[in-house]
Amino acid sequence: MTIPRPDIRPDGPGHSPDPGPDHSPDPGPLLCAAGVVKRYGSLTVLDDVGFHAGAGEAVGIVGPNGAGKTTLFGALAGSFPITGGQIRFDGTDITMAPARARNIMGIARTYQVPHPFHGMTLFENVLVAARAGGGWDGQAAIDATGDILRRTGLLPLANTPAAAVGLLDLKRLEVARALATNPRVILLDEIGGGLTEGELIQLIDLIGGLRASGLTIVWIEHILHALLKVVTRLVCMAEGRVVAEGDPEAVMADPTVRSAYLGTDPE
């Protein structure tokens, strides 16, 4: 079952390095969304949202519950068709591309509520992604899976069924599975929630390490101090719109952001 795939991932551990730099005339941001609208019936969840993340950049997304953060991830990852707007990845229009095609191009996401494959061990969970999404074969897939499990601290649980591990490990599994698809950009949805302080430090180390390896990171998180250790730019959303973006401290000091958090829709 080989999937024809463009070999567009110079930084992937399983791929030979790209011979040259980006050939497109204007590289622009790696992942870019413009004027994205998502409506469910009369409910507008995303209202003209613009978003971009450059190659190697780490962007944080904050905002009160119901701001549309996770919906934006769904739009970027192709979980559902959007009502309006355009999404580009590496210069290609992917607005109509299905989730799997985007994954193979290099967009990986994790779920806020983990979606493990219950009947499989953690090893098998990651192996599925490494084979299908990461493009590794045979022994290489097994090695890559082992490596990813070690990096995410899941190696001791490798042969435990996913149905038997706790929430924290399931969140790690989400990251591990996303990494196994050999992504260029990873969308992390509240993976820090519910973790103890010690575990949070491990998680920050992990994500910092991913960033250092050149992976583009987009991270939705309520735990600001964790987020601010990794990201260099912050986007604040409220009621389906981007209300502020830029330098993290400036965004957090912004009066609109403060009212979004402390106003009508408190945490």
Added chain:
Amino acid sequence: MADAFVQALVQGTLLGGYYAIVAVGLSLMVGVVRFINLAHGDMAVLGALIVIALTQAVGLPVGLAIAVTLPVMAALGWIMHAVLFERAMRGGFLLPILVTIGLGAALQNGMFGLWGSNTRSLGADIGGLSWASWSLPAGILVGQLPVLIFACAVVVIGALHLMLRATRLGRAIKATATDPEAAELCGVDARRAQRAASAIAVSLAALAGVFLAMRGQVTPYSGPAQLIFAFEAVVIGGLGSIWGTLIGGIILGISQSLGGLISNQAALLAGHLVFLTVLMARLAQGWRAGHGGWRVALRAALTGRGITARQGQTTAWKGKRT
């Protein structure tokens, strides 16, 4: 009396092998694709009638006819899933049922139109195999054909189990079964996995049909009865469990053959009663476990797994295919 009892146990167990082969394809479809193909029994009959036609009209040896028919039926399963089932699944809960009932009716009448309503059998084409038997100590006779079918069931189920556990396609199928959306996000081609599952299911149905035609007769209208046996075996063994279908098949086969000791009519009735008892017992267990209402209780009863964290998923993926 004791002899007859043991004989019934042995025959029932071997009969369970046949039920397991019909049931395992259905189980795969329900477990992986979450799609109930009510034409499954008719697919079995179609496979049988094609093999019969190839053997009796074209003159191929039975083995060759089977070897030709199974891949053709697999291709048919793939195509049907691509053009029919996928669309039906997008139409909500009721549409797959209506579509597959309609498909079953179309198949039955199509087969009737093509081959007429005569009962047909492969019994005469397999020589002595259809009646040869081994005699075991204590006067027990086991037919060679039932033993062959049972062995075939074990091999098929074992191979399917290994395929699901250890191959790339198998893992893709399992991942898709648990969570199609997450599977897609892992780069798994969920559609392809589902079509492959459908192809496997239909070719296994055809294999079962061939065995049915070897053991006895088929008519174009034999399908629904096979579907019911398959369903009973699947539910007794636990929905979506591969080895469970063998256990379910054996339990069903033994119930029928023990019922047969009482009277001929009691055989099928005993099977249905055991099925209902298992279902009711699990349903009662589901009710006692409480939370979740009748849907969860019914689901727990069907899968035989009890109520677990899995319950969220079926609701989460409804209508998710875009």
